[in-house]
Amino acid sequence: MAQQVGGRQPRYKRILLKLSGEALMGTEDFGIDPKVLDRMALEIGQLIGIGVQVGLVIGGGNLFRGAALSAVGMDRVTGDHMGMLATVMNSLAMRDALERSNIPALVMSAISMVGVTDHYDRRKAMGHLKQGKVVIFSAGTGNPFFTTDSAGCLRGIEINADVVLKATKVDGVYTADPLKDPNAEKFDNLTYDEVLDRKLEVMDLTAIFLCRDHNMPLRVFNMNKPGALLNVVLGGAEGTLIEENK
Numbered sequence: 001m002a003q004q005v006g007g008r009q010p011r012y013k014r015i016l017l018k019l020s021g022e023a024l025m026g027t028e029d030f031g032i033d034p035k036v037l038d039r040m041a042l043e044i045g046q047l048i049g050i051g052v053q054v055g056l057v058i059g060g061g062n063l064f065r066g067a068a069l070s071a072v073g074m075d076r077v078t079g080d081h082m083g084m085l086a087t088v089m090n091s092l093a094m095r096d097a098l099e100r101s102n103i104p105a106l107v108m109s110a111i112s113m114v115g116v117t118d119h120y121d122r123r124k125a126m127g128h129l130k131q132g133k134v135v136i137f138s139a140g141t142g143n144p145f146f147t148t149d150s151a152g153c154l155r156g157i158e159i160n161a162d163v164v165l166k167a168t169k170v171d172g173v174y175t176a177d178p179l180k181d182p183n184a185e186k187f188d189n190l191t192y193d194e195v196l197d198r199k200l201e202v203m204d205l206t207a208i209f210l211c212r213d214h215n216m217p218l219r220v221f222n223m224n225k226p227g228a229l230l231n232v233v234l235g236g237a238e239g240t241l242i243e244e245n246k
């Protein structure tokens with residue numbers, strides 16, 4: 001049962017949270033900062049504590065990206081396989097952090113990894129979510145040439161999540177990349193078509209098309225802001241909401 005927080009009822013019963021791999025690096029250049037991992041685990045635990053079901057997809061950009069490996073000469077498909085395995089490592093680290101905080105969690109993988117993770121199974125995942133466990137969907141879609149943003153939207157649609165929340169290092173969607181353009185202005189709301197027409201590169205096109213075709217609302221917000229995740233789930237206007245009609 002969903003519980004109130006400060007008189008506010010959770011807006012969503014089930015969410016798909018997509019964390020970028022880079023978010024796990026904190027201030028490092030590579031790898032995982034355990035302090036960041038623990039903070040994120042606690043924030044996710046708050047949601048479980050108020051009865052919200054949480055599916056999680058974690059990127060791998062803090063370790064390997066297929067496109068970057070291919071740019072220095074590696075076969076692209078091999079690079080993407082390495083990227084997907086990187087998401088499994090991040091997912092195992094997150095499960096460990098959640099369990100250390102007494103938050104029940106399990107990892108499913110789109111690539112079979114007997115003895116390390118469960119294999120992805122939608123019906124089993126839904127059962128675990130209903131029991132209040134965090135289900136971490138790793139290895140992206142299991143296919144090269146996709147991203148974990150697309151995997152997050154795909155899994156969100158599959159598990160009938162109420163919303164896909166993209167947790168990133170910027171405050172939302174801007175007129176241009178805010179890390180490159182200091183004059184970029186933030187949007188509070190956008191439609192899928194506006195993101196596509198304006199070529200806003202906060203997510204890849206496949207992810208946006210998937211959400212548009214299945215009418216899945218998407219919110220982009222800053223995970224480095226403590227409390228932002230809970231605020232989003234309680235209906236706060238963090239970041240940018242992308243949906244069919246503004």
Ligand SMILES: Nc1ncnc2c1ncn2[C@@H]1O[C@H](COP(=O)(O)OP(=O)(O)O)[C@@H](O)[C@H]1O
Binds near residue numbers: 059178200
């Ligand atoms: N119009 C835009 N609005 C917001 N962020 C943008 C935009 N264009 C590009 N970006 C970039 O997209 C990134 C968000 O995607 P994320 O998946 O977290 O990072 P990455 O793709 O580097 O792993 C931001 O860090 C930001 O620099």
Ligand SMILES: O=c1ccn([C@@H]2O[C@H](COP(=O)(O)OP(=O)(O)O)[C@@H](O)[C@H]2O)c(=O)[nH]1
Binds near residue numbers: 020
């Ligand atoms: O379905 C997928 C998801 C991910 N990847 C690979 O895994 C890497 C890490 O994922 P991503 O770049 O999406 O991570 P993030 O940017 O969120 O850290 C990608 O660059 C791809 O090489 C892939 O091949 N297929």
